[in-house]
Amino acid sequence: MRPSWITIDVEAGETYWLTLPDRTFLATFEKVTLQHQLRFSDEQLDMPVDIAPHLFEKMRSDGRAVRIPKGSIPSRKKSAFELGDVHPATLLDPEERGIGDKERKERLAQWQKFERARTLAWCASEYDATPHLGRGHNCIDDHFKSKDVKKRARELGFVWRPDAATILRAIDACGVPGSRPVSAFFDKRGKHDRSKRYPDVLLTWAKESIDAYWASITERYCDVRESFYKKIDEENEERVKQGLEKLPRISPETFRKWVDEVESWWTWSTRYGEKAANARYKGRGVPMEASRPLELVLIDHTRLDVWAVVEDQYGRLVMTERPWLTLAIDVYSRMILGAVLSFEPPSVYSAMLCLRQIVRAKDFLIEKYGHHKGATDGWGKPTTIVMDNAWEFSGISMQSVCEAAGIHVVWAPVGTPTFKAIVERFFRTLNEMVWHRLGSGIPFKPQVMQELGLDPRAKALFRIDYLTARMWDGIVNIYHVEPHSDLNMAPAERWSMGVQAKTRPTIDDVGALDKMLGNVSRCILSAEGVSVNGQRFHEPATTTALLENLLKYGAKRSRRKGFGSSGTVAVIANWDRVDASHVHVWDFSNNTSVRLPNVDKHVHGIPGVDGAPAQGLSWAVVDAIKAFAAERNMAFHSPQEKAAARHAYYHEMPEKVAAMPFNAARHYAAEIDRSPSLVDGDTVIQHAVPATPKGAAAETPREFSAAHRTGEWAPPKAPSRGRKSRSSGSKGRPAPPSASPPKPPETHPAPADLSNHILNSAAALDALADDL
Structure with a gap:
């Protein structure tokens, strides 16, 4: 007996087609448990499933719990769910202009199938309403041939009248009196298993070949197909010797269809791996969203598609290498909050440097670009940062420090770039905007580059500091100020609007954050x-x-x-x-x-x-x-x-x-890639270069480092503008008391052995000799 607090009409023994978030299955209602749950039995897995009464009522109202009439499935030996939806082609006009013959034929077939099911459902309901008809064929035929019934059938638009035998089969197999939905009268015409026409031994060989193909990625389709045909040919040779009938040789297209029909998440994961199967079959998650700036910040890394030169402290070319970029992007505005280029592989340290850029105002950008449309204003304290899971265990101290500073850390799954699709998309934008435009850029795959005869590594000319400047040029002058396809506005504009509406959170003590980001001993x-x-x-x-x-x-x-x-x-x-x-x-x-x-x-x-x-x-x-x-x-x-x-x-x-x-x-x-350093034995030469009124020195030796001038000095006079020079009157004129002549700079002779010194060029020695 159903408890009084259960208001839904559910009885023990009823069969339902239940749709839960993870699967859809056929279940039978058994009882109400002591925990006030509705107990169902999964017919396929043979396991109990408990559903709360209020949830089941919701499922009944929105169609996730479909009740199947008693006797409709066992009596017909149908598939698990014969109460299917109406095919969409049924509702389309088969005589629509502009469709092809194949489409018109499919629409007409679906329309005929629906009309047959609708007619049988009406006839079964008519039979249930007149129980005196009994099981006699003549009595049933006379009833449905009567003028009253034929008139009502014409008014409802029925164009076909089934005979008595067809009506009786529908009554017995499709539902019960009082519950005969139209979907219960859909038959399975044309749905039989066509493989049953072949001998069992041939189907067994086909299954073995198909299983071998999906079991390993090294198995090629052509190999398993030929192996299958080889078994058939060998068996037919023996059958000819014994005088038996030969096995049919199926067509390659049929075998291909058999292979494709087996494809599923399980077979795909067995052959190509679980990651590939999830990408192919699993539904995509909801993309990351944020309601204000700095609510969600993504930090990721990539190796750049460009070659850079690596020089030693003497400026000598040592090697060429592709730098790494660690980047932070704001999900709400798509503003770039931090970008660090280095030759260091991705690590917690590079993420720390990127985090330091996030929480600080970028003075190095403001000094160069100013406040260019707000494109240099991206900084503040993020609420949540999403980082690579590969850094999780090596960066436990970083997580604790971020949590202490009020920054929540979320670790992204390893090897899933789709989890951080926003930052991956920017990496592609940066490639198209900056790196692929350089001579040392890598716009294509290595094989394509080789076929085109391109060698970007040989064209590497720039150091990593130049690449950093080019990157920020593209970010500030192009990316931040041009409309973003996902936002329909520029990232800098979106950031400015968000900061004005929600304010900008900041770190209480940035210096303390720098101190805490490290190892502890x-x-x-x-x-x-x-x-x-x-x-x-x-x-x-x-x-x-x-x-x-x-x-x-x-x-x-x-x-x-x-x-x-x-x-x-x-x-x-x-x-x-x-x-x-x-x-x-x-x-x-x-x-x-x-x-x-x-x-x-x-x-x-x-x-x-x-x-x-x-x-x-x-x-x-x-x-x-x-x-x-x-x-x-x-x-x-x-x-x-x-x-x-x-x-x-x-x-x-x-x-x-x-x-x-x-x-x-x-x-x-x-x-x-370090800055030069001086040790004992290095030669440092001072060279005095007279300045000009325009501020530039003529023929300044580039090998010498600049030094601040010491002592008193007199600025040289500028040439007269529009007047003749008074050189004759200036001869012998004493200098003003306040302008004393400059003292000559002290010079030191260079050592005889310069083989291991910083400056070792003939130009430097000649310039030094001229100065002396």
């Missing part, structure tokens, strides 16, 4: 600073202040004995994976991080660019230089000796890389 702070990974970090004044704040909190049992010994305390140091020039020590008494520099000056490197802090040598390079010095038995104690070892390491790097295969040498591109 526990170490001991003493009067000599701290030691991390074999490197010592110390600055007397900073170390003193840290000891003053923290020493009183250290455990006494772990302190050094003696009143004159150095104090020690356990601290936590945060350090950058690719920058060994400094660490940040956590001052837990003031809840702040304190920067300590590396005592080895040779580790300190170039100033930062694009909003990044100053960057020194990476930990891996520091270890490599130390190993290099030990291998060559070089002194490695004083700062001068360490700097000389670093100089020798980079000096021999080009020769080392030149002897390597390209795939091995490309890993050193990031190390080679």
Whole structure:
């Protein structure tokens, strides 16, 4: 008995066709469970399915739960769901002008099928309304031939009257009295299995060949087809010898159809992999959407379709390599919030640099382009960032830091570029807009480039800094200010409207974010600073202040004995994976991080660019230089000796890389691409060049570096404009008291051996001789 709180008309034993989010299946209602759930039995999987009463009522009202009349399926031995929908071709006019003969024939066949089902449904309902007719054929025929019934049939538009036998078969097989929908009267004409016409042994061989084709990607279609025909030919030879009838040889088109009919998600995944099967069969997810700027930011990386030159500190060409781009894009406006070009493979560090650009105003763009239509205004604190899952376990500290700063991190699935389709689309736009237009660009696949006789690698002329400038030129001047196809407006305009309507969120302390983005180590702070990974970090004044704040909190049992010994305390140091020039020590008494520099000056490197802090040598390079010095038995104690070892390491790097295969040498591109450094023995030449009134110096030697002029000097007089020169009257005239003649610059003779020095050109020596 149905409980009173269930208002839907459902009874035990009823069969339903249920449509759930993941599948559609045939089920029979059994009972109401103690948890007040409707228990159904899946007839195919033979397992219970529980549905809440309110959900089932909703399914009954929107057509996701279709009740099948009792007896309609078992009596006819139909397929699982014979109550199918009406074919769309049934509702189309078979006499429509402009359609082909095939389309007209299909529409007419569907119309005839529907008219037959509609006629039988009406006849069955008429029979149910007159139960005195019984099962006699004559009585049934007389009833449907009567004037009253024929008149009502003509008014309803029926053009065909079935005989008594057909009506009785429909009554027995299609529904029950009171429930005879038209769809229950659709028959299966033309739906029989045509493969049954062939012998079983032939079907078995065909199945084996088809299974072999879908089981492995190495199996070719032509091979399995010929293997199938070979079995038929060998069997027919034996049958001819025995005087038996030969097996039919099916056509190649029939065999192809058999192969295609087996295609499904399972067979496709077996042959091509699950990823390919999902891309082919699984429905696409809803694209990412955002309601305001910085709500959702995507960070992804790609290797650029362009070659760049890699030069050493002397400006010598060492190799060519394709840089990597780490990019951040705002989903709401499609504004580019960060872009980092480097020879470093994708890593958490490149993502950190990109994040630092996201949260800062891009002064390097504003200085160059100004506030060009708001195209340089993309920055702020993102609410959620989506990053590559491959960085998840190596960047646990990054996730915790981002979460502490109020930035939620979502890891994208590995190997699914469709998850970040927006940023993938921009990579293609950047290729078309910038990289493919350069001589060293790669617009086609390598095979096509080879067929066309193109070698972009040989045309590589530009360093990575030039490529970075070209990239930002395209982003600021073109991409940000031109209408986007998905937005119907420019990204800069959309960003400006969103920021004005929703305001711009920002990081509370950007400097603190930089300090926290790194690895964490526990170490001991003493009067000599701290030691991390074999490197010592110390600055007397900073170390003193840290000891003053923290020493009183250290455990006494772990302190050094003696009143004159150095104090020690356990601290936590945060350090950058690719920058060994400094660490940040956590001052837990003031809840702040304190920067300590590396005592080895040779580790300190170039100033930062694009909003990044100053960057020194990476930990891996520091270890490599130390190993290099030990291998060559070089002194490695004083700062001068360490700097000389670093100089020798980079000096021999080009020769080392030149002897390597390209795939091995490309890993050193990031190390080679460094700014030049000076060590003891390098020659620095000062050269004084008189200035001109127009601000340019004539024939300035390009080999010399610029230097600030020292001492007093008198500006040269500009030539008279429209008057004759008074050179004769100026002779012998004393100079004004305030304008003393400039002092000659101090010069130093160049050493005799210049083979290993920075400047080693004949032009430099000639210019120096002229100056002396």
